[in-house]
Structure formats: structure tokens, C-alpha cells
Amino acid sequence: MAQRSGIPSMLLALCCLTSAGPVSRVPCELLPVGAGHPVQAVVQSYAILSGCATNGTMSLPEEVHVINLRRHAAGGPDSAPARVELHLRPVHSIRPHQKPLVFVLNSPQPVVWNVKAENLATFNRHTFHVPRGSEVRSKQANFSFDTEIQESLPEGNEHLLRWARRKYGAVTSFTELRITQDIHIKVGEGEVSKRSSVMLLFIFIFKENQ
Helix, strand or coil, X not given: CHHHHHHHHHHHHXXXXXXXXXXXXXXXXXXXCCCCCCECCCCCCCCEEEEEECCCCCCCXXXXXXXXXXXXXXXXXXXXXXXEEEEEEECCCCCCECCCEEEEEECCCCEEEEEEXXXXXXXXEEEEEEECCCEEECCCCCCEEEEEEECCCCCCHHHHHHHHHHHHCCCCEEEEECCECEEEXXXXXXXXXXXXXXXXXXXXXXXXXX
């Protein structure tokens, strides 16, 4: 009898595991982050505040990722801006990612975003929106991009999400998190529409400034 009584509990636990995390929603709906959110920390101290992932941009010409950093970071020597490494790789690593990328990178203080891209189609030109004082850099000759400086970007999540949707029609992902030093994104759409594959859409690996 003791073994039988454990079966319902096991089934309930399995159901919770399969339903955790963001389900593909159009439009992107901000919710508290659960264990299934495609944002995973690999350090001891971290805070992921909210986020969402959708397949709403599949019929649009660009993939749109929004990152909202919420906390001021310690700058470099001589009050230099904080630096964040942004690593980009496609979900399907065996073939180059074909679609142009758009990033809306908001932060409460200037940030230098160092972009390192892997296996992206070389003919695409990508777009980065950053607030005044921030900048985007890349040392890769085969990575083309434009930086659009905004006088200001909305600070609130809903306002920032509305700004991105109004400009591009939809977003692929939105993530609100504390200041980080490294962000690894597996770009690509479609996988988010399958709950079993949502972890493959993109993975953020980040370190919080101490």
C-alpha cells in the first residue's frame, strides 16, 4: 500500500515539471520566471526577474531580442563604462543562422557591449538599439551591424516591450535581469513553439558583478 500511495505524488511532480516555464505566447506575456524559462544561471549569485519567449517573429523579417538590465554595475578603471560580453550562436549549430537579428539592450547606466558571433550568415546586417552613452563593439570582420542610439529607452518592462513591439511588430524574447558580465544567446525561432524544446531556443549564461 505504501508503494501505491506514492504513485499520485510522482505523477503530480511530473506534471509540474512538464508545465513549468514559459509556454509559447503571442504576444509576449511577462510572467515570473520558473524553472523552465530559457534563462539559466551557472554561478552562485544571480537574479532573473522576469521574461518571456515567443514564436511571434517567425513571419517577420527579423528576430528581436530585448534585454533589460535593472541594476547599476561597477564601472572599469577610471570610471570606464561597465562591459558585457554578448555571445551569439544559432540553435542549429550545423548550419549558419540566416535571419537578421535585432537587439534592444537597455541599462540604467552606460554599458559597452562586446559582441562575439558564431556561425551567423555573413550577408546579414544586424541592428542594436542602446541608450545614449552605451555602445556596441565587435572585432569580427564578418559580423556587420548598425548601432542606433536612442535618447532614452523606457525603463519599465511593459513600456520597453511595447516600444519593441510597436517598432518591429513582435519580439522573439524578453529578459529582465540584474547586471551581468556574460550573456550567451542561442538565436533561432521555431523551437520555442515546442514545449519539450524550449530550452534549446536560447540559453543565457551570466555572471553577476560583485
